[in-house]
Amino acid sequence: MTQLDALKRHSLIVADTGDLEAIRRYQPHDATTNPSLILKAFGLESQQHLIDATLAKLKAEISDPQARIEKAVDRLSVTIGTEIAGMIPGRVSTEVPARLSFDTEASIRKAHDLMADYDRHGIGPERVLIKLASTWEGIRAAERLERDGIQCNLTLLFSDAQAQACFDAGVFLVSPFVGRVTDWYKQQTGQDYTPDTDPGVCFVRGVCERVEKGGFETVVMGASFRNTGQVLALAGCNRLTISPALLEELSAGDGEVSQQIHDGNGSPQRPAPMTESDFRWGHNEDPMATDKLAEGIRRFASDQDELERQIAERLAG
Numbered sequence: 001m002t003q004l005d006a007l008k009r010h011s012l013i014v015a016d017t018g019d020l021e022a023i024r025r026y027q028p029h030d031a032t033t034n035p036s037l038i039l040k041a042f043g044l045e046s047q048q049h050l051i052d053a054t055l056a057k058l059k060a061e062i063s064d065p066q067a068r069i070e071k072a073v074d075r076l077s078v079t080i081g082t083e084i085a086g087m088i089p090g091r092v093s094t095e096v097p098a099r100l101s102f103d104t105e106a107s108i109r110k111a112h113d114l115m116a117d118y119d120r121h122g123i124g125p126e127r128v129l130i131k132l133a134s135t136w137e138g139i140r141a142a143e144r145l146e147r148d149g150i151q152c153n154l155t156l157l158f159s160d161a162q163a164q165a166c167f168d169a170g171v172f173l174v175s176p177f178v179g180r181v182t183d184w185y186k187q188q189t190g191q192d193y194t195p196d197t198d199p200g201v202c203f204v205r206g207v208c209e210r211v212e213k214g215g216f217e218t219v220v221m222g223a224s225f226r227n228t229g230q231v232l233a234l235a236g237c238n239r240l241t242i243s244p245a246l247l248e249e250l251s252a253g254d255g256e257v258s259q260q261i262h263d264g265n266g267s268p269q270r271p272a273p274m275t276e277s278d279f280r281w282g283h284n285e286d287p288m289a290t291d292k293l294a295e296g297i298r299r300f301a302s303d304q305d306e307l308e309r310q311i312a313e314r315l316a317g
Contacts, residue, residue, distance in 0.1 A: 020087065054076055
């Protein structure tokens, strides 16, 4: 048995990619994308026919060049997401642009637009998760979207305050990051870590424990892995979203995988909901989380800008 097969006994596997060939190869349950992954997919030779067809249709429908570019990323995300949905039994996550991370109303409008596009492709809301950054404004948008029947994946999650606010809001799924947390601590301390002392692994384990102790229904999906040791140290987490490179390593490795995260026992003790001031203070008190959330939003926004630039070139050609 491969390590990937053994891991599937404990956690649902999610492919962290927009590469259709990788999804076909590793057969995950779900898949998740973001602007950086859509940008990578835009350059894959195997997906050029899909991209060309999407942009040609957009060019025929919209005459204004700037309006085309603004709509093109959404169209590509949904087109690739639709292809992915046809290859997996579960859900595909599609991200609201990072530049909307501090605008609740705009995030809600964009989420409804994306879901309407999916509906036109025949993909229902039960197959899609809308990804939003775990800012206070993003969490508030998710809270309202969940009431509208649009389930959400809250990403760029680095602090206990972010996690608790997401649980309070009743979001379907959170994506606490592993690798970026560990990167920060390595840079600060110069230390290397074992899987059990790894700060990113410990953070995600803590998020899982918080869900269990509070009796929350939110799904926890570990994300942003740097190596297979981090992945295996979180076996038993509800979901794990893993890059194609690490999926390949896991599929090439043999051996059993032991469950590291177990369901809790006892009566849940749910804490009082966080206020906005509690959230902002709690998050501010964690310098790693403050740095990595801001950096992550900037990085996703930069990749979306680059994707829009390449789309503009393609449309003008």
